[in-house]
Amino acid sequence: MxxxxxxxxxxxxxxxxxxxxxxxxxxxxxxxxxxxxxxxxxxxxxxxxxxxxxxxxxxxxxxxxxxxxxxxxxxxxxxxxxxxxxxxxxxxxxxxxxxxxxxxxxxxxxxxxxxxxxxxxxxxxxxFLDHPQHGWVRDRIAEGAIGEVRTVSASFGVPQADPALIRYRRELAGGALRETGCYPVRLAGSLLGPDVEVVGARLRHDPGTGVDISGSALLADSVGVTAQCDFGLAHAYRNTCAVWGSTGRIEVDWAFTPPPGTRPVVRLHRAETVTEHRLPAADQFxxxxxxxxxxxxxxxxxxxxRDAIVGQASLLGAIVRQADSTPSAVTRAGQPGGDRVPA
Missing domain, CATH: 3.40.50.720 (NAD(P)-binding Rossmann-like Domain)
Known part of the structure; x- marks a missing residue:
């Protein structure tokens, strides 16, 4: 106390x-x-x-x-x-x-x-950044367990739910980027550092509501380390991240929302060896x-x-601008078309 x-x-x-x-x-x-x-x-x-x-x-x-x-x-x-x-x-x-x-x-x-x-x-x-599993990942990177970091990948997608939910309502600023995409983008920013920028992005919109229901963004830092961020609101559930280095790879199975009683599993790949680590449970909230x-x-x-808030908003805004500058878009039916609604 x-x-x-x-x-x-x-x-x-x-x-x-x-x-x-x-x-x-x-x-x-x-x-x-x-x-x-x-x-x-x-x-x-x-x-x-x-x-x-x-x-x-x-x-x-x-x-x-x-x-x-x-x-x-x-x-x-x-x-x-x-x-x-x-x-x-x-x-x-x-x-x-x-x-x-x-x-x-x-x-x-x-x-x-x-x-x-x-x-x-x-x-x-x-x-999620306060969960010890991410500290464990950063410690392994710092000690050189996977060599030099080459790329980060992170995905967060959830199944289609009730269309009346706030996440599907454009007038309340719902949409995949702000609901699920913000997580992998924030993780990428924490791993790549303050000079990270958005080099490409796509957002796929529901033609009926105008809400973005899925997307991907490619981020990179000043030396060329990249981060692939994928997200959505109409997907099979996925909630993972991986850091791929010159000599190994770290994979996190439940990157963003592990329940407080769950012991998360993290895998360390080096050469032909895969070591599975079950870390202590923690209440990240x-x-x-x-x-x-x-x-x-x-x-x-x-x-x-405060600096993290500014950096995150800058990245999300850049993703919207990159996606809006795309010459064409993909509709829900998968056909090129002009019914895309800007975020």
Whole structure:
């Protein structure tokens, strides 16, 4: 236990990820204290408060006005992330925001500057980076277990679900890039470094809704190390990454969403030998919110989170521009056509 006073947290929105993973982690973190949950309807806010504690609040601005809330978790549809992250920062609150925050690099810079000026933490929720399996991969790379890294590949796709879900609604900024593609892109950025750029991209759109339902992007750093990122919302389930080097390869079976009780499997290929490592289970969401609490308390830790937000938004925006510059597109039926809707 810590002798520091826990940081009071308010939740904006009632997203499924908040219910299943993030709010339980906030409640379990001894450095944070759930104070209030806000929704547009009292029923949704009340359901969260009944299960997790805190006060149910109807209306987001009312939560931001509370003096007992020092930090805010934004769990709203993508289209509202930027607006309410900005409102929370201007209300003097630290902000943890669901991905994807934005695909607009200029907007990300404005938010980061607002947070920096106010001395506030601004963190985008990529909890998978806090799972120890990715630290294990980085350690093996650093010690030369696979030689020099040549390329990274990462895939995250999920089966078709109810078309009414937010992820399939263009007006709420749904779509494969912001829902699943953001994960492999963020992983590639973490492995290739700050000079990574997008060198090619494709997005495939549903001709009826205009929402991107699948895509691929090729990233590269300044020395030519590449990363292939594939993603989608109408796929057989896949959730993997691999790092291929000059003398070996590392494969991660459950790269982005391992449950807290699952011991992930990582394979190390060298020459003709394959070594399978079953790593300890970990709650990546609990580790993530603990890191957020640390950033709230320690201003020296805040810049790296804000810089990551700007870098991620820059990459996602570049993917959209690359895809939009493609001379032709592929429709759902697989035929060239002009019914592609820009992201």
């Amino acid at each position: 810590t002798d520091r006073v826990p940081i009071g947290v308010g939740v904006l929105g009632a997203a499924d990820i908040a219910w299943r993973r993030t709010v339980p982690a906030i409640v379990a973190c001894d450095r944070l204290r759930l104070v209030a949950v806000a929704s547009r309807t009292p029923e949704k806010a009340g359901a969260f408060a009944d299960r997790f504690g805190g006060v149910a609040v109807t209306g987001y601005q009312r939560l931001l006005a509370r003096d007992d809330v020092q930090a805010v978790y934004v769990a709203l549809p993508n289209a509202l992330h930027e607006e309410w992250a900005d409102a929370a920062l201007r209300a003097g609150k630290h902000v943890l925001v669901e991905k994807s925050l934005t695909v607009d690099a200029a907007a990300a810079v404005r938010l980061a500057d607002t947070a920096r000026t106010a001395g506030l933490a601004l963190v985008e929720n990529f909890a 609990l580790r993530m919110v603990d890191g957020f609490a640390e950033a709230c308390a320690d201003p020296t830790r805040q810049d790296r989170y």
